[in-house]
Amino acid sequence: MDQLTAMRVFARVVEAGTFTRAADTLKMPKPSVTKLVQGLEAHLQVKLLQRTTRRVTVTPEGAAYYARTSRLLADLEDIEADVSSARTRPRGRLRVDAGSSVSNFLLIPALPSFREKFPDIQLELGVGDRSVDLVGDGVDCVIRGGVLPDPALVGRRIGELEFVSCATPGYLKRRGTPAQPTDLQDGHDIVSYFSTRTGRVIPLSFLQGEERLEVLGRASVAVNESTAHLTAVLAGLGVTQLPEFVARPHLASGALVRLLPEWRCEPFPVFIVYPQNRHMNAKLRAFVDWAVELFAPFRARGEVRQAASGR
Known part of the structure:
Protein backbone atom coordinates (compact mmCIF):
# COMPACT_ATOMS: atom_id res chain seq x y z
CA MET A 1 0.00 0.00 0.00
CA ASP A 2 1.17 3.52 -0.84
CA GLN A 3 0.64 4.95 2.66
CA LEU A 4 1.22 8.57 1.64
CA ALA A 22 -13.76 12.67 -2.83
CA ALA A 23 -13.25 10.51 -5.92
CA ASP A 24 -14.62 13.26 -8.16
CA THR A 25 -12.33 15.96 -6.75
CA LEU A 26 -9.31 13.63 -6.82
CA LYS A 27 -10.20 12.48 -10.35
CA MET A 28 -9.90 8.87 -9.22
CA PRO A 29 -12.28 5.93 -9.60
CA LYS A 30 -14.43 5.50 -6.50
CA PRO A 31 -13.35 1.85 -6.01
CA SER A 32 -9.73 3.01 -5.86
CA VAL A 33 -10.57 5.57 -3.18
CA THR A 34 -12.45 2.96 -1.16
CA LYS A 35 -9.63 0.42 -1.48
CA LEU A 36 -6.99 2.92 -0.33
CA VAL A 37 -8.98 3.91 2.76
CA GLN A 38 -9.70 0.27 3.60
CA GLY A 39 -6.02 -0.52 3.21
CA LEU A 40 -5.09 2.34 5.53
CA GLU A 41 -7.56 1.11 8.15
CA ALA A 42 -6.17 -2.41 7.87
CA HIS A 43 -2.61 -1.09 8.21
CA LEU A 44 -3.51 0.93 11.31
CA GLN A 45 -5.85 -1.76 12.65
CA VAL A 46 -8.43 0.88 13.55
CA VAL A 56 -19.36 9.24 5.84
CA THR A 57 -18.73 10.18 9.46
CA VAL A 58 -15.34 10.24 11.14
CA THR A 59 -14.68 8.09 14.18
CA PRO A 60 -12.85 9.65 17.15
CA TYR A 66 -6.86 13.44 10.28
CA ALA A 67 -5.80 16.33 12.53
CA ARG A 68 -2.22 15.10 12.71
CA THR A 69 -1.81 13.83 9.15
CA SER A 70 -3.30 17.00 7.56
CA ARG A 71 -0.54 19.01 9.22
CA LEU A 72 2.01 16.45 8.07
CA LEU A 73 0.77 16.59 4.47
CA ALA A 74 0.94 20.40 4.51
CA ASP A 75 4.51 20.28 5.85
CA LEU A 76 5.44 17.73 3.21
CA GLU A 77 4.10 19.97 0.45
CA ASP A 78 6.22 22.82 1.79
CA ILE A 79 9.31 20.60 1.86
CA GLU A 80 8.76 19.48 -1.71
CA ALA A 81 8.23 23.08 -2.77
CA ASP A 82 11.48 24.17 -1.13
CA VAL A 83 13.50 21.36 -2.72
CA SER A 84 11.95 21.83 -6.14
CA SER A 85 11.45 25.05 -8.08
CA ALA A 86 7.83 25.43 -6.92
CA ARG A 87 8.59 28.52 -4.86
CA THR A 88 9.62 30.40 -7.97
CA ARG A 89 7.55 28.34 -10.40
CA PRO A 90 4.35 27.17 -8.66
CA ARG A 91 2.68 24.17 -10.24
CA GLY A 92 -0.23 21.81 -9.85
CA ARG A 93 -4.02 21.89 -9.89
CA LEU A 94 -5.77 24.89 -8.34
CA ARG A 95 -9.55 25.00 -7.95
CA VAL A 96 -11.06 28.49 -7.77
CA ASP A 97 -14.72 29.51 -7.69
CA ALA A 98 -16.03 32.97 -8.57
CA GLY A 99 -19.30 34.72 -9.31
CA SER A 100 -20.55 34.84 -12.89
CA SER A 101 -20.02 38.53 -13.65
CA VAL A 102 -16.60 38.66 -11.97
CA SER A 103 -15.54 35.55 -13.89
CA ASN A 104 -16.86 36.59 -17.31
CA PHE A 105 -15.95 40.28 -17.24
CA LEU A 106 -12.82 40.42 -15.06
CA LEU A 107 -11.12 37.09 -14.34
CA ILE A 108 -11.34 35.23 -17.65
CA PRO A 109 -10.27 38.20 -19.86
CA ALA A 110 -7.21 38.60 -17.60
CA LEU A 111 -6.29 34.90 -17.44
CA PRO A 112 -3.75 35.08 -20.30
CA SER A 113 -1.54 37.17 -18.02
CA GLY A 128 -21.65 30.74 -10.82
CA ASP A 129 -23.36 32.76 -8.13
CA ARG A 130 -24.32 29.76 -6.00
CA SER A 131 -22.38 29.30 -2.78
CA VAL A 132 -19.97 26.38 -2.70
CA ASP A 133 -18.73 24.22 0.16
CA LEU A 134 -15.04 25.05 -0.04
CA VAL A 135 -13.89 22.09 2.02
CA GLY A 136 -16.44 19.55 0.82
CA ASP A 137 -16.07 20.51 -2.85
CA GLY A 138 -12.29 20.64 -2.72
CA VAL A 139 -12.14 24.33 -3.65
CA ASP A 140 -8.93 26.16 -2.79
CA CYS A 141 -10.43 29.64 -2.73
CA VAL A 142 -13.42 31.68 -3.87
CA ILE A 143 -13.90 35.28 -4.95
CA ARG A 144 -17.20 36.60 -3.66
CA GLY A 145 -18.90 39.85 -2.78
CA GLY A 146 -20.76 40.67 0.41
CA VAL A 147 -20.22 39.37 3.91
CA LEU A 148 -20.83 35.90 5.30
CA PRO A 149 -20.44 35.58 9.08
CA ASP A 150 -18.83 32.14 8.92
CA PRO A 151 -15.89 31.58 11.29
CA ALA A 152 -14.65 28.72 9.08
CA LEU A 153 -13.91 31.19 6.25
CA VAL A 154 -11.19 33.81 6.26
CA GLY A 155 -9.94 35.98 3.49
CA ARG A 156 -8.66 39.21 2.18
CA ARG A 157 -10.68 42.19 1.06
CA ILE A 158 -9.39 42.90 -2.43
CA GLY A 159 -11.74 45.55 -3.74
CA GLU A 160 -15.06 47.32 -3.68
CA LEU A 161 -17.49 47.28 -6.61
CA GLU A 162 -19.48 50.34 -7.61
CA PHE A 163 -23.00 49.79 -8.93
CA VAL A 164 -25.03 51.98 -11.29
CA SER A 165 -28.79 52.32 -11.78
CA CYS A 166 -29.81 51.78 -15.39
CA ALA A 167 -32.42 50.69 -17.94
CA THR A 168 -32.73 50.50 -21.72
CA PRO A 169 -33.86 53.49 -23.82
CA GLY A 170 -36.84 51.45 -25.03
CA TYR A 171 -38.03 50.76 -21.50
CA LEU A 172 -37.67 54.44 -20.53
CA LYS A 173 -39.59 55.50 -23.64
CA ARG A 174 -42.47 53.26 -22.56
CA ARG A 175 -42.45 53.94 -18.84
CA GLY A 176 -40.73 57.31 -18.39
CA THR A 177 -37.50 58.25 -16.62
CA PRO A 178 -37.55 58.21 -12.79
CA ALA A 179 -36.60 61.49 -11.15
CA GLN A 180 -36.24 60.12 -7.61
CA PRO A 181 -35.56 56.66 -6.16
CA THR A 182 -39.08 56.68 -4.69
CA ASP A 183 -40.46 56.83 -8.25
CA LEU A 184 -39.30 53.23 -8.62
CA GLN A 185 -41.50 52.02 -5.78
CA ASP A 186 -44.65 52.32 -7.92
CA GLY A 187 -45.08 52.72 -11.64
CA HIS A 188 -41.85 51.00 -12.69
CA ASP A 189 -40.75 47.41 -13.22
CA ILE A 190 -37.63 46.20 -11.43
CA VAL A 191 -35.28 43.51 -12.66
CA SER A 192 -34.45 41.99 -9.29
CA TYR A 193 -31.57 39.83 -8.13
CA PHE A 194 -32.12 37.29 -5.35
CA SER A 195 -29.52 35.50 -3.26
CA THR A 196 -28.84 31.87 -4.11
CA ARG A 197 -28.00 31.27 -0.46
CA THR A 198 -30.98 32.87 1.28
CA GLY A 199 -33.52 33.39 -1.50
CA ARG A 200 -33.83 37.02 -0.36
CA VAL A 201 -34.42 39.66 -3.04
CA ILE A 202 -31.69 42.30 -2.80
CA PRO A 203 -33.27 45.77 -2.79
CA LEU A 204 -31.96 48.66 -4.86
CA SER A 205 -29.90 50.94 -2.64
CA PHE A 206 -29.40 54.70 -2.95
CA LEU A 207 -27.05 57.03 -1.09
CA GLN A 208 -26.99 60.82 -1.13
CA GLY A 209 -25.05 62.53 1.62
CA GLU A 210 -26.38 61.11 4.89
CA GLU A 211 -29.60 59.88 3.29
CA ARG A 212 -29.94 56.19 2.49
CA LEU A 213 -32.91 54.60 0.72
CA GLU A 214 -33.79 51.03 -0.21
CA VAL A 215 -36.35 50.21 -2.88
CA LEU A 216 -37.81 46.80 -3.69
CA GLY A 217 -40.55 47.90 -6.07
CA ARG A 218 -42.45 45.54 -8.33
CA ALA A 219 -40.25 42.85 -9.84
CA SER A 220 -40.96 42.14 -13.49
CA VAL A 221 -38.51 39.27 -13.18
CA ALA A 222 -36.08 38.10 -10.50
CA VAL A 223 -32.93 36.10 -11.26
CA ASN A 224 -30.17 34.58 -9.13
CA GLU A 225 -27.32 34.67 -11.65
CA SER A 226 -25.52 37.87 -12.58
CA THR A 227 -25.02 37.25 -16.31
CA ALA A 228 -28.75 36.49 -16.63
CA HIS A 229 -29.36 39.67 -14.64
CA LEU A 230 -27.56 41.70 -17.31
CA THR A 231 -29.41 39.89 -20.10
CA ALA A 232 -32.79 40.61 -18.49
CA VAL A 233 -32.01 44.32 -18.23
CA LEU A 234 -30.80 44.49 -21.84
CA ALA A 235 -34.07 42.83 -22.86
CA GLY A 236 -35.90 45.93 -21.59
CA LEU A 237 -37.61 44.20 -18.68
CA GLY A 238 -37.10 47.04 -16.25
CA VAL A 239 -34.79 49.13 -14.06
CA THR A 240 -31.97 47.61 -12.04
CA GLN A 241 -28.52 48.18 -10.58
CA LEU A 242 -25.48 46.54 -12.18
CA PRO A 243 -21.77 46.54 -11.32
CA GLU A 244 -20.24 49.51 -13.10
CA PHE A 245 -17.67 47.31 -14.87
CA VAL A 246 -20.52 45.17 -16.27
CA ALA A 247 -22.68 48.11 -17.36
CA ARG A 248 -19.84 50.27 -18.73
CA PRO A 249 -19.71 49.03 -22.36
CA HIS A 250 -23.50 49.07 -22.65
CA LEU A 251 -23.69 52.61 -21.27
CA ALA A 252 -21.01 53.67 -23.76
CA SER A 253 -22.88 52.09 -26.69
CA GLY A 254 -26.23 53.56 -25.66
CA ALA A 255 -27.81 50.16 -25.04
CA LEU A 256 -28.31 51.23 -21.42
CA VAL A 257 -29.00 54.63 -19.89
CA ARG A 258 -27.67 55.60 -16.47
CA LEU A 259 -30.39 56.74 -14.08
CA LEU A 260 -30.39 58.95 -10.99
CA PRO A 261 -26.67 59.86 -11.26
CA GLU A 262 -26.95 62.16 -8.23
CA TRP A 263 -27.66 59.10 -6.09
CA ARG A 264 -24.84 56.62 -5.44
CA CYS A 265 -25.43 52.91 -5.00
CA GLU A 266 -24.25 50.98 -1.97
CA PRO A 267 -20.63 49.85 -2.57
CA PHE A 268 -20.13 46.08 -2.64
CA PRO A 269 -16.97 44.66 -0.97
CA VAL A 270 -15.16 41.80 -2.70
CA PHE A 271 -13.10 39.18 -0.90
CA ILE A 272 -10.85 36.30 -1.82
CA VAL A 273 -11.74 33.60 0.68
CA TYR A 274 -10.40 30.24 1.76
CA PRO A 275 -11.06 27.86 4.69
CA GLN A 276 -9.45 28.84 7.96
CA ASN A 277 -7.36 25.67 8.07
CA ARG A 278 -6.43 25.65 4.36
CA HIS A 279 -2.67 25.56 3.84
CA MET A 280 -1.45 28.56 1.83
CA ASN A 281 0.71 26.66 -0.62
CA ALA A 282 2.79 28.23 -3.39
CA LYS A 283 0.14 27.98 -6.12
CA LEU A 284 -2.64 29.37 -3.90
CA ARG A 285 -0.39 32.20 -2.78
CA ALA A 286 0.44 32.95 -6.43
CA PHE A 287 -3.23 33.19 -7.38
CA VAL A 288 -4.14 35.32 -4.36
CA ASP A 289 -1.33 37.78 -5.13
CA TRP A 290 -2.36 37.92 -8.80
CA ALA A 291 -6.03 38.50 -7.89
CA VAL A 292 -5.08 41.29 -5.49
CA GLU A 293 -3.19 42.98 -8.33
CA LEU A 294 -6.08 42.42 -10.75
CA PHE A 295 -8.54 44.09 -8.37
CA ALA A 296 -6.24 47.04 -7.61
CA PRO A 297 -8.49 49.46 -9.59
CA PHE A 298 -11.38 48.45 -7.31
CA ARG A 299 -9.43 48.81 -4.08
CA ALA A 300 -11.08 50.52 -1.14
CA ARG A 301 -9.28 49.56 2.04
CA GLY A 302 -7.73 46.10 1.89
CA GLU A 303 -8.30 44.22 5.10
CA VAL A 304 -8.02 40.64 6.27
CA ARG A 305 -11.39 39.55 7.63
CA GLN A 306 -14.01 36.88 7.56
CA ALA A 307 -16.06 37.10 4.40
CA ALA A 308 -17.93 36.21 1.29
CA SER A 309 -20.72 34.68 -0.82
CA GLY A 310 -22.98 36.58 -3.14
CA ARG A 311 -22.62 38.13 -6.54
Whole structure:
Protein backbone atom coordinates (compact mmCIF):
# COMPACT_ATOMS: atom_id res chain seq x y z
CA MET A 1 0.00 0.00 0.00
CA ASP A 2 1.17 3.52 -0.84
CA GLN A 3 0.64 4.95 2.66
CA LEU A 4 1.22 8.57 1.64
CA THR A 5 -1.37 8.37 -1.15
CA ALA A 6 -3.76 6.62 1.24
CA MET A 7 -3.33 9.41 3.78
CA ARG A 8 -4.07 12.04 1.14
CA VAL A 9 -7.14 10.14 -0.06
CA PHE A 10 -8.40 9.66 3.50
CA ALA A 11 -8.05 13.40 4.15
CA ARG A 12 -10.04 14.20 1.02
CA VAL A 13 -12.83 11.79 2.04
CA VAL A 14 -13.04 13.48 5.45
CA GLU A 15 -13.23 16.91 3.83
CA ALA A 16 -15.68 15.92 1.10
CA GLY A 17 -17.98 13.92 3.36
CA THR A 18 -18.54 11.11 0.85
CA PHE A 19 -16.40 8.70 -1.14
CA THR A 20 -18.10 9.79 -4.35
CA ARG A 21 -17.30 13.50 -3.90
CA ALA A 22 -13.76 12.67 -2.83
CA ALA A 23 -13.25 10.51 -5.92
CA ASP A 24 -14.62 13.26 -8.16
CA THR A 25 -12.33 15.96 -6.75
CA LEU A 26 -9.31 13.63 -6.82
CA LYS A 27 -10.20 12.48 -10.35
CA MET A 28 -9.90 8.87 -9.22
CA PRO A 29 -12.28 5.93 -9.60
CA LYS A 30 -14.43 5.50 -6.50
CA PRO A 31 -13.35 1.85 -6.01
CA SER A 32 -9.73 3.01 -5.86
CA VAL A 33 -10.57 5.57 -3.18
CA THR A 34 -12.45 2.96 -1.16
CA LYS A 35 -9.63 0.42 -1.48
CA LEU A 36 -6.99 2.92 -0.33
CA VAL A 37 -8.98 3.91 2.76
CA GLN A 38 -9.70 0.27 3.60
CA GLY A 39 -6.02 -0.52 3.21
CA LEU A 40 -5.09 2.34 5.53
CA GLU A 41 -7.56 1.11 8.15
CA ALA A 42 -6.17 -2.41 7.87
CA HIS A 43 -2.61 -1.09 8.21
CA LEU A 44 -3.51 0.93 11.31
CA GLN A 45 -5.85 -1.76 12.65
CA VAL A 46 -8.43 0.88 13.55
CA LYS A 47 -11.73 2.09 12.11
CA LEU A 48 -11.26 5.61 10.73
CA LEU A 49 -14.64 6.14 9.06
CA GLN A 50 -18.23 5.02 9.58
CA ARG A 51 -20.00 4.53 6.24
CA THR A 52 -23.69 4.97 5.56
CA THR A 53 -25.52 4.94 2.24
CA ARG A 54 -25.57 8.76 2.20
CA ARG A 55 -22.62 10.06 4.14
CA VAL A 56 -19.36 9.24 5.84
CA THR A 57 -18.73 10.18 9.46
CA VAL A 58 -15.34 10.24 11.14
CA THR A 59 -14.68 8.09 14.18
CA PRO A 60 -12.85 9.65 17.15
CA GLU A 61 -9.72 7.77 16.08
CA GLY A 62 -10.22 9.00 12.51
CA ALA A 63 -10.61 12.61 13.65
CA ALA A 64 -7.38 12.44 15.64
CA TYR A 65 -5.57 10.81 12.71
CA TYR A 66 -6.86 13.44 10.28
CA ALA A 67 -5.80 16.33 12.53
CA ARG A 68 -2.22 15.10 12.71
CA THR A 69 -1.81 13.83 9.15
CA SER A 70 -3.30 17.00 7.56
CA ARG A 71 -0.54 19.01 9.22
CA LEU A 72 2.01 16.45 8.07
CA LEU A 73 0.77 16.59 4.47
CA ALA A 74 0.94 20.40 4.51
CA ASP A 75 4.51 20.28 5.85
CA LEU A 76 5.44 17.73 3.21
CA GLU A 77 4.10 19.97 0.45
CA ASP A 78 6.22 22.82 1.79
CA ILE A 79 9.31 20.60 1.86
CA GLU A 80 8.76 19.48 -1.71
CA ALA A 81 8.23 23.08 -2.77
CA ASP A 82 11.48 24.17 -1.13
CA VAL A 83 13.50 21.36 -2.72
CA SER A 84 11.95 21.83 -6.14
CA SER A 85 11.45 25.05 -8.08
CA ALA A 86 7.83 25.43 -6.92
CA ARG A 87 8.59 28.52 -4.86
CA THR A 88 9.62 30.40 -7.97
CA ARG A 89 7.55 28.34 -10.40
CA PRO A 90 4.35 27.17 -8.66
CA ARG A 91 2.68 24.17 -10.24
CA GLY A 92 -0.23 21.81 -9.85
CA ARG A 93 -4.02 21.89 -9.89
CA LEU A 94 -5.77 24.89 -8.34
CA ARG A 95 -9.55 25.00 -7.95
CA VAL A 96 -11.06 28.49 -7.77
CA ASP A 97 -14.72 29.51 -7.69
CA ALA A 98 -16.03 32.97 -8.57
CA GLY A 99 -19.30 34.72 -9.31
CA SER A 100 -20.55 34.84 -12.89
CA SER A 101 -20.02 38.53 -13.65
CA VAL A 102 -16.60 38.66 -11.97
CA SER A 103 -15.54 35.55 -13.89
CA ASN A 104 -16.86 36.59 -17.31
CA PHE A 105 -15.95 40.28 -17.24
CA LEU A 106 -12.82 40.42 -15.06
CA LEU A 107 -11.12 37.09 -14.34
CA ILE A 108 -11.34 35.23 -17.65
CA PRO A 109 -10.27 38.20 -19.86
CA ALA A 110 -7.21 38.60 -17.60
CA LEU A 111 -6.29 34.90 -17.44
CA PRO A 112 -3.75 35.08 -20.30
CA SER A 113 -1.54 37.17 -18.02
CA PHE A 114 -1.91 34.60 -15.23
CA ARG A 115 -1.09 31.74 -17.62
CA GLU A 116 1.96 33.60 -18.92
CA LYS A 117 3.22 34.17 -15.39
CA PHE A 118 2.32 30.72 -14.00
CA PRO A 119 2.21 28.26 -16.92
CA ASP A 120 2.52 25.19 -14.65
CA ILE A 121 -0.63 25.89 -12.63
CA GLN A 122 -3.68 24.02 -13.95
CA LEU A 123 -6.50 26.40 -13.03
CA GLU A 124 -10.02 25.01 -12.65
CA LEU A 125 -12.48 27.90 -12.45
CA GLY A 126 -15.96 27.19 -11.15
CA VAL A 127 -18.32 29.89 -12.41
CA GLY A 128 -21.65 30.74 -10.82
CA ASP A 129 -23.36 32.76 -8.13
CA ARG A 130 -24.32 29.76 -6.00
CA SER A 131 -22.38 29.30 -2.78
CA VAL A 132 -19.97 26.38 -2.70
CA ASP A 133 -18.73 24.22 0.16
CA LEU A 134 -15.04 25.05 -0.04
CA VAL A 135 -13.89 22.09 2.02
CA GLY A 136 -16.44 19.55 0.82
CA ASP A 137 -16.07 20.51 -2.85
CA GLY A 138 -12.29 20.64 -2.72
CA VAL A 139 -12.14 24.33 -3.65
CA ASP A 140 -8.93 26.16 -2.79
CA CYS A 141 -10.43 29.64 -2.73
CA VAL A 142 -13.42 31.68 -3.87
CA ILE A 143 -13.90 35.28 -4.95
CA ARG A 144 -17.20 36.60 -3.66
CA GLY A 145 -18.90 39.85 -2.78
CA GLY A 146 -20.76 40.67 0.41
CA VAL A 147 -20.22 39.37 3.91
CA LEU A 148 -20.83 35.90 5.30
CA PRO A 149 -20.44 35.58 9.08
CA ASP A 150 -18.83 32.14 8.92
CA PRO A 151 -15.89 31.58 11.29
CA ALA A 152 -14.65 28.72 9.08
CA LEU A 153 -13.91 31.19 6.25
CA VAL A 154 -11.19 33.81 6.26
CA GLY A 155 -9.94 35.98 3.49
CA ARG A 156 -8.66 39.21 2.18
CA ARG A 157 -10.68 42.19 1.06
CA ILE A 158 -9.39 42.90 -2.43
CA GLY A 159 -11.74 45.55 -3.74
CA GLU A 160 -15.06 47.32 -3.68
CA LEU A 161 -17.49 47.28 -6.61
CA GLU A 162 -19.48 50.34 -7.61
CA PHE A 163 -23.00 49.79 -8.93
CA VAL A 164 -25.03 51.98 -11.29
CA SER A 165 -28.79 52.32 -11.78
CA CYS A 166 -29.81 51.78 -15.39
CA ALA A 167 -32.42 50.69 -17.94
CA THR A 168 -32.73 50.50 -21.72
CA PRO A 169 -33.86 53.49 -23.82
CA GLY A 170 -36.84 51.45 -25.03
CA TYR A 171 -38.03 50.76 -21.50
CA LEU A 172 -37.67 54.44 -20.53
CA LYS A 173 -39.59 55.50 -23.64
CA ARG A 174 -42.47 53.26 -22.56
CA ARG A 175 -42.45 53.94 -18.84
CA GLY A 176 -40.73 57.31 -18.39
CA THR A 177 -37.50 58.25 -16.62
CA PRO A 178 -37.55 58.21 -12.79
CA ALA A 179 -36.60 61.49 -11.15
CA GLN A 180 -36.24 60.12 -7.61
CA PRO A 181 -35.56 56.66 -6.16
CA THR A 182 -39.08 56.68 -4.69
CA ASP A 183 -40.46 56.83 -8.25
CA LEU A 184 -39.30 53.23 -8.62
CA GLN A 185 -41.50 52.02 -5.78
CA ASP A 186 -44.65 52.32 -7.92
CA GLY A 187 -45.08 52.72 -11.64
CA HIS A 188 -41.85 51.00 -12.69
CA ASP A 189 -40.75 47.41 -13.22
CA ILE A 190 -37.63 46.20 -11.43
CA VAL A 191 -35.28 43.51 -12.66
CA SER A 192 -34.45 41.99 -9.29
CA TYR A 193 -31.57 39.83 -8.13
CA PHE A 194 -32.12 37.29 -5.35
CA SER A 195 -29.52 35.50 -3.26
CA THR A 196 -28.84 31.87 -4.11
CA ARG A 197 -28.00 31.27 -0.46
CA THR A 198 -30.98 32.87 1.28
CA GLY A 199 -33.52 33.39 -1.50
CA ARG A 200 -33.83 37.02 -0.36
CA VAL A 201 -34.42 39.66 -3.04
CA ILE A 202 -31.69 42.30 -2.80
CA PRO A 203 -33.27 45.77 -2.79
CA LEU A 204 -31.96 48.66 -4.86
CA SER A 205 -29.90 50.94 -2.64
CA PHE A 206 -29.40 54.70 -2.95
CA LEU A 207 -27.05 57.03 -1.09
CA GLN A 208 -26.99 60.82 -1.13
CA GLY A 209 -25.05 62.53 1.62
CA GLU A 210 -26.38 61.11 4.89
CA GLU A 211 -29.60 59.88 3.29
CA ARG A 212 -29.94 56.19 2.49
CA LEU A 213 -32.91 54.60 0.72
CA GLU A 214 -33.79 51.03 -0.21
CA VAL A 215 -36.35 50.21 -2.88
CA LEU A 216 -37.81 46.80 -3.69
CA GLY A 217 -40.55 47.90 -6.07
CA ARG A 218 -42.45 45.54 -8.33
CA ALA A 219 -40.25 42.85 -9.84
CA SER A 220 -40.96 42.14 -13.49
CA VAL A 221 -38.51 39.27 -13.18
CA ALA A 222 -36.08 38.10 -10.50
CA VAL A 223 -32.93 36.10 -11.26
CA ASN A 224 -30.17 34.58 -9.13
CA GLU A 225 -27.32 34.67 -11.65
CA SER A 226 -25.52 37.87 -12.58
CA THR A 227 -25.02 37.25 -16.31
CA ALA A 228 -28.75 36.49 -16.63
CA HIS A 229 -29.36 39.67 -14.64
CA LEU A 230 -27.56 41.70 -17.31
CA THR A 231 -29.41 39.89 -20.10
CA ALA A 232 -32.79 40.61 -18.49
CA VAL A 233 -32.01 44.32 -18.23
CA LEU A 234 -30.80 44.49 -21.84
CA ALA A 235 -34.07 42.83 -22.86
CA GLY A 236 -35.90 45.93 -21.59
CA LEU A 237 -37.61 44.20 -18.68
CA GLY A 238 -37.10 47.04 -16.25
CA VAL A 239 -34.79 49.13 -14.06
CA THR A 240 -31.97 47.61 -12.04
CA GLN A 241 -28.52 48.18 -10.58
CA LEU A 242 -25.48 46.54 -12.18
CA PRO A 243 -21.77 46.54 -11.32
CA GLU A 244 -20.24 49.51 -13.10
CA PHE A 245 -17.67 47.31 -14.87
CA VAL A 246 -20.52 45.17 -16.27
CA ALA A 247 -22.68 48.11 -17.36
CA ARG A 248 -19.84 50.27 -18.73
CA PRO A 249 -19.71 49.03 -22.36
CA HIS A 250 -23.50 49.07 -22.65
CA LEU A 251 -23.69 52.61 -21.27
CA ALA A 252 -21.01 53.67 -23.76
CA SER A 253 -22.88 52.09 -26.69
CA GLY A 254 -26.23 53.56 -25.66
CA ALA A 255 -27.81 50.16 -25.04
CA LEU A 256 -28.31 51.23 -21.42
CA VAL A 257 -29.00 54.63 -19.89
CA ARG A 258 -27.67 55.60 -16.47
CA LEU A 259 -30.39 56.74 -14.08
CA LEU A 260 -30.39 58.95 -10.99
CA PRO A 261 -26.67 59.86 -11.26
CA GLU A 262 -26.95 62.16 -8.23
CA TRP A 263 -27.66 59.10 -6.09
CA ARG A 264 -24.84 56.62 -5.44
CA CYS A 265 -25.43 52.91 -5.00
CA GLU A 266 -24.25 50.98 -1.97
CA PRO A 267 -20.63 49.85 -2.57
CA PHE A 268 -20.13 46.08 -2.64
CA PRO A 269 -16.97 44.66 -0.97
CA VAL A 270 -15.16 41.80 -2.70
CA PHE A 271 -13.10 39.18 -0.90
CA ILE A 272 -10.85 36.30 -1.82
CA VAL A 273 -11.74 33.60 0.68
CA TYR A 274 -10.40 30.24 1.76
CA PRO A 275 -11.06 27.86 4.69
CA GLN A 276 -9.45 28.84 7.96
CA ASN A 277 -7.36 25.67 8.07
CA ARG A 278 -6.43 25.65 4.36
CA HIS A 279 -2.67 25.56 3.84
CA MET A 280 -1.45 28.56 1.83
CA ASN A 281 0.71 26.66 -0.62
CA ALA A 282 2.79 28.23 -3.39
CA LYS A 283 0.14 27.98 -6.12
CA LEU A 284 -2.64 29.37 -3.90
CA ARG A 285 -0.39 32.20 -2.78
CA ALA A 286 0.44 32.95 -6.43
CA PHE A 287 -3.23 33.19 -7.38
CA VAL A 288 -4.14 35.32 -4.36
CA ASP A 289 -1.33 37.78 -5.13
CA TRP A 290 -2.36 37.92 -8.80
CA ALA A 291 -6.03 38.50 -7.89
CA VAL A 292 -5.08 41.29 -5.49
CA GLU A 293 -3.19 42.98 -8.33
CA LEU A 294 -6.08 42.42 -10.75
CA PHE A 295 -8.54 44.09 -8.37
CA ALA A 296 -6.24 47.04 -7.61
CA PRO A 297 -8.49 49.46 -9.59
CA PHE A 298 -11.38 48.45 -7.31
CA ARG A 299 -9.43 48.81 -4.08
CA ALA A 300 -11.08 50.52 -1.14
CA ARG A 301 -9.28 49.56 2.04
CA GLY A 302 -7.73 46.10 1.89
CA GLU A 303 -8.30 44.22 5.10
CA VAL A 304 -8.02 40.64 6.27
CA ARG A 305 -11.39 39.55 7.63
CA GLN A 306 -14.01 36.88 7.56
CA ALA A 307 -16.06 37.10 4.40
CA ALA A 308 -17.93 36.21 1.29
CA SER A 309 -20.72 34.68 -0.82
CA GLY A 310 -22.98 36.58 -3.14
CA ARG A 311 -22.62 38.13 -6.54
